[in-house]
Amino acid sequence: MRVTVVLPAKNESAGLAMTLPALAGAVPGAEVIVVDDGSTDDTAAVATLHGATVLSSPYSMGNGAAIKRGARAARGDVIVFMDADGQHDPAHIPLLLERIEAGYDLVVGARDGTGQANLHRGLANRFYNTLATWMTGHKVLDLTSGFRAVRADRFREFLHLLPNGFSYPTTSTMAFFRSAYPVAYVPMAVSRRVGTSSHIRPFRDGVRFLLIIFRIATLYSPxxxxxxxxxxxxxxxxxxxxxxxxxxxxxxxxxxxxxxxxxxxxxxxxxxxxxxxxxxxxxxxxxxxxxx
Missing domain, CATH: 1.10.287 (Helix Hairpins)
Known part of the structure; x- marks a missing residue:
């Protein structure tokens, strides 16, 4: 089973310097693609130094756009998506791959309570999980986690549905449920991000979070x-x-x-x-x- 690891990155040189060496030890031989989303620091140079394939954008197109570019370029049968800011431990990747080998098409690393950026984000994610569980009839432990492994051919079916912004995890998860592709969750702890603060701003993105709620419904069963x-x-x-x-x-x-x-x-x-x-x-x- 060929594995490709895709890391969307915007000004994440510090996180990549920590994540990429650990990644090489956790999944040796895997293809590693860093999608540089218009970074202004040395993100691309750090990724190249550690042997990753770098896809650079001349300007920021969004997290979802970076995910789509990485998915199109991936040559593996399974794609692992993870953040480049040090939150996700590469040592957990084999746990996701085990579930893929067991027959699941999408496996999500579900964050525990310590993995939420703040109280408001934690409450919002809990609401999304409850809503998605009601919509799908399946227990959803973490709808918005960006740490996931997926069969590449299945994921590419839905590339045109994915937004260019931050809600690609929500969209892809609901698309898999709607298409009756089996989804599994693996609970795991995550770390505090390395480098600059999160690119998500609660006030600026309040409308976006509201739209996610409607996206959950319209993507599964309006x-x-x-x-x-x-x-x-x-x-x-x-x-x-x-x-x-x-x-x-x-x-x-x-x-x-x-x-x-x-x-x-x-x-x-x-x-x-x-x-x-x-x-x-x-x-x-x-x-x-x-x-x-």
Whole structure:
């Protein structure tokens, strides 16, 4: 089983100087690709010094874009994605590969409580995990972890779905669940990042986190999001109609509006469900019959 390790990196020379030597000892013979996402420090030089293949971007395109570039260039049957900032221990990679060999298509290194950057991030990730567990019907231990091993051919099916920003783990995980590709989680501890502070800013990325919630739903089963909302409008409309009928003996415009909203929301969910199904069908057909 050929293994490629892909590390997206932006100004991570300090982290790479620590991670790459450990990586060589943990998975000897693996192809190592460092995707330099428009770094202004000596990230590319450090990666080259330690024998990694370097893919450099002239400007920053985003973490997800770096992941896609690395996945396209990878020659291994299995791709291991990990951060370049020293948070992930290369010694844990064999644990992920064991689960791949056991038949799983995606194996995620699930962070414990000490691995969360701060309280707010920890609470947000816990909410994402709960929502994803409800949507998929499978226990999701860490939806947003960037430390994962995946079968390369399976992962490339969904490259066009992946955003260029930070939410590629969420998108890829939900895509695997939707396509009935087996997913496993391996609990593990992570370390504090090396070098500069995280590129994620809670206030700036607040809207992005909200969009992740909707992405979780729309990538798996939109009706699981739209149906409860439709039911809430329906119950409110019927309740308001019952109250106005008993008190004034008439059917009001507000009741009509609430009941109409319930029907519209349900129909939107139904159409979204069909679009989601067609999207995954197109992904499968493109992977089986690639364009010349």
């Amino acid at each position: 009706l699981k999001l739209f149906a409860p909302a439709s039911a809430a409008f329906l119950a409110t409309g019927l309740g308001y109609y019952a109250w106005t009928f008993l008190t004034t003996g008439r059917f009001t415009n507000m009741s009509a509006l609430l009941l109409s909203a319930a029907v519209i929301i349900f129909l939107i969910g139904l159409v979204s469900e069909q679009i989601t199904g067609l999207t995954y069908l197109a992904s499968r057909l493109d992977s089986e019959h690639p364009r010349p």
